[in-house]
Amino acid sequence: xxxxxxxxxxxxxxxxxxxxxxxxxxxxxxxxxxxxxxxxxxxxxxxxxxxxxxxxxxxxxxxxxxxxxxxxxxxxxxxxxxxxxxxxxxxxxxxxxxxxxxxxxxxxxxxxxxxxxxxxxxxxxxxxxxxxxxxxxxxxxxxxxxxxxxxxxxxxxxxxxxxxxxxxxxxxxxxxxxxxxxxxxxxxxxxxxxxxxxxxxxxxxxxxxxxxxxxxxxxxxxxxxxxxxxxxxxxxxxxxxxxxxxxxxxxxxxxxxxxxxxxxxxxxxxxxxxxxxxxxxxxxxxxxxxxxxxxxxxxxxxxxxxxxxxxxxxxxxxxxxxxxxxxxxxxxxxxxxxxxxxxxxxxxxxxxxxxxxxxxxxxxxxxxxx
Numbered sequence: 001x002x003x004x005x006x007x008x009x010x011x012x013x014x015x016x017x018x019x020x021x022x023x024x025x026x027x028x029x030x031x032x033x034x035x036x037x038x039x040x041x042x043x044x045x046x047x048x049x050x051x052x053x054x055x056x057x058x059x060x061x062x063x064x065x066x067x068x069x070x071x072x073x074x075x076x077x078x079x080x081x082x083x084x085x086x087x088x089x090x091x092x093x094x095x096x097x098x099x100x101x102x103x104x105x106x107x108x109x110x111x112x113x114x115x116x117x118x119x120x121x122x123x124x125x126x127x128x129x130x131x132x133x134x135x136x137x138x139x140x141x142x143x144x145x146x147x148x149x150x151x152x153x154x155x156x157x158x159x160x161x162x163x164x165x166x167x168x169x170x171x172x173x174x175x176x177x178x179x180x181x182x183x184x185x186x187x188x189x190x191x192x193x194x195x196x197x198x199x200x201x202x203x204x205x206x207x208x209x210x211x212x213x214x215x216x217x218x219x220x221x222x223x224x225x226x227x228x229x230x231x232x233x234x235x236x237x238x239x240x241x242x243x244x245x246x247x248x249x250x251x252x253x254x255x256x257x258x259x260x261x262x263x264x265x266x267x268x269x270x271x272x273x274x275x276x277x278x279x280x281x282x283x284x285x286x287x288x289x290x291x292x293x294x295x296x297x298x299x300x301x302x303x304x305x306x307x308x309x310x311x312x313x314x315x316x317x318x319x320x321x322x323x324x325x326x327x328x329x330x331x332x333x334x335x336x337x338x339x340x341x342x343x344x345x346x347x348x349x350x351x352x353x354x355x356x357x358x359x360x361x362x363x364x365x366x367x368x369x370x
Contacts, residue, residue, distance in 0.1 A: 008041035023094070025108045025186040027197060028087045029314060031275070036107045038080035038097035053080045053104060059093035060196055068095070087111055092196035108186050110197035115313055116165075119215040119299045121158075128214060131207050132170065136177050139170045140208055143190060151288040151295065151333070153224035160298070162313050163214040165193035167202065176202065213313060215298065271321035276330065277314070287315035290331040 028034050040053050055068035055076060070076055075083045084091055092111045097104040118125075130141035142163040151157045168190035169176065176184070181199050184191055191197045193208050203209055233242035233250055244250050268274050289296035289311060298311040309326075310318050319326055 002044060004044070008039070011039075023106045023108050023183075023186055025110070025197075027110050027112070027187070027192065027195060029112050030087055030089065031277075032087050033083065033085045034087055034109060036082040036084075036095055036097070036105070036109075038082065038099075038104050040080055040097075040099050040104060053097055053099035055080070055082050056096045056098055057093050058096075059090070061090060062093075065096075084109075089113065089196060108183060108197075110195050112192060113194045113196065115194050115213055116211070117213040117215060117313060119160075119217065119302070121217045121299070127163075127216070128211065131211075133205070133207060134170075136202075136205070137170050137174050138176060138202070138208075139168050140193070140211060141166055141168070141190075142214055147218075150220035150222045153222050156219060156221050158217045158297075159220045160215055160217050163216070164313070165208075165211050165213045166190035167193055167198060167208060215313065217299065268322060270324065273318065273320040274322045274326075275316055275318055276332075277316040288333045289315075289317050290333065291328050296330075 024036075026034050026036070036055075038053055038055070056065050057068050058065050068074065068076070068082065073085045075085075077083070080097060082095065082097070087109075089111045092109055095107040095109060097106075128142060130139060132139055143166040145162045145164075147161045148159050150159045166189075167184075169184060172185075179199075179201060181202065183197070187197060193203070193211055194213070198208070227246040230246060231244045231250075232240045233244065233252070235241050242250055242252075296311065296317070302310045308320060308323075312318060317330070317332075
């Protein structure tokens with residue numbers, strides 16, 4: 001009867017021994033969903049109600065510990081897994097799962113703030129050098145992701161590399177001056193400059209607060225994928241029993257069917273902030289946008305619209321404010337797996353109860369192409 005209970009305890013002890021730091025860190029982007037686990041081990045000789053766990057939170061903006069309650073964005077499962085949807089800056093803080101006055105798990109949830117970013121073609125502008133703040137024991141630098149793939153094939157295109165402004169201690173055993181911040185240990189690779197993971201007194205330092213993250217672009221030209229050759233299916237004796245042309249499947253093999261088209265309708269006020277993103281998770285530097293048949297250049301689109309339309313570091317397309325002239329067909333291409341998102345954006349002027357106002361209708365269609 002106690003076998004499952006003891007196994008759960010053993011797994012929990014092993015997990016604790018593996019963890020170098022007892023606090024688990026989550027760094028989220030506004031609008032994302034975050035899940036936090038609470039591994040409770042139930043004694044079989046006691047009722048589950050007597051072993052009920054609760055979630056508590058110490059928000060950055062509120063200095064008192066309070067219980068987490070469910071609402072439209074926050075959900076707690078029967079296994080006490082905490083799910084926060086559509087993350088907001090106000091959600092940043094430390095979350096504690098408590099069972100019988102014991103802390104089962106502790107999470108540090110931080111959120112990216114509005115990113116200061118410049119995009120340029122390599123060679124047009126110099127890269128920002130790293131900065132050493134000797135008096136504060138801090139190093140400010142750009143952490144670079146890997147190069148993305150070419151945004152087209154069989155013709156000249158571009159690929160990008162995303163850099164994130166990052167802060168890290170120069171010497172881990174020396175405190176930050178004038179006030180230390182122990183939670184930097186939760187992020188051993190460094191803390192993003194523009195996020196709630198950095199306390200305000202560090203974030204407001206001019207060398208950090210004014211530093212921009214960077215996206216660099218370089219020209220590229222890569223061949224398009226070719227069709228597979230004709231294949232021949234043989235039996236045990238080596239005799240050809242079937243010839244499969246390119247683009248077709250053998251009668252013996254069941255082909256993998258493409259995902260069904262998903263559609264979602266959103267209504268947004270004109271002059272609002274509309275954000276278009278991918279319904280599935282992909283590396284940001286793999287994603288490219290097009291309006292109609294014209295590619296959306298991250299640098300040019302921001303200049304042409306005077307900052308009204310832009311592509312952020314997660315390759316999400318922003319319209320702020322949304323205008324009637326934004327009506328068009330938008331395509332999102334993930335070149336590695338040939339996944340396309342077709343977004344039909346219609347901006348209408350509607351009248352209701354003799355009051356004229358504008359609404360934007362965004363119809364999302366996602367299609368997996370093989």
